[in-house]
Amino acid sequence: MTEITLGSVALMVLAVIxxxxxxxVRVSLVNRRATLDAAAGASWTLFAALMVTATVLIGATVGRFWQAWAGLTVAFALCAILFAAALALILRAPDRRR
Known part of the structure; x- marks a missing residue:
């Protein structure tokens, strides 16, 4: 139970960070003249990618799932897809100028 509590606290601290x-990222994109919608979409996608990655890493550490290679491979593939989408949105956002 202590490990789950520590993992939850760590996830909340990471969520704030x-x-x-x-x-x-949103302010940086808006300063580069991106639209508010494009900047918000790119920044929320990056946040989702970071949170999914943190959740997988904390869950694997707390739950000792490092032996479940198939599940971790799928989870990290999802993380890679989210980071690729976030990168594409971040790079494309300044092109959608105000």
Whole structure:
């Protein structure tokens, strides 16, 4: 039970940090003249990718799932897809100018 509590607290702390990162990315994109919708979409996609990655890593550590290679492979493939989508949206956002 202690491990689950520590994992949950760590995930909440990371969520707060990732929200600051999301806000920084959004402000940076808006400063580069991207539309608010494009900046918000790109920053939320990055936040989702970071949270999914943190959840998988914390869940694998707390639940000792490092032996479940098939499940971790699928989870990290999802993370890679989310990061690729976030990168594409971040790179494309300044092209959608105000």
């Amino acid at each position: 990732f929200l600051f990162v999301r806000q920084g």
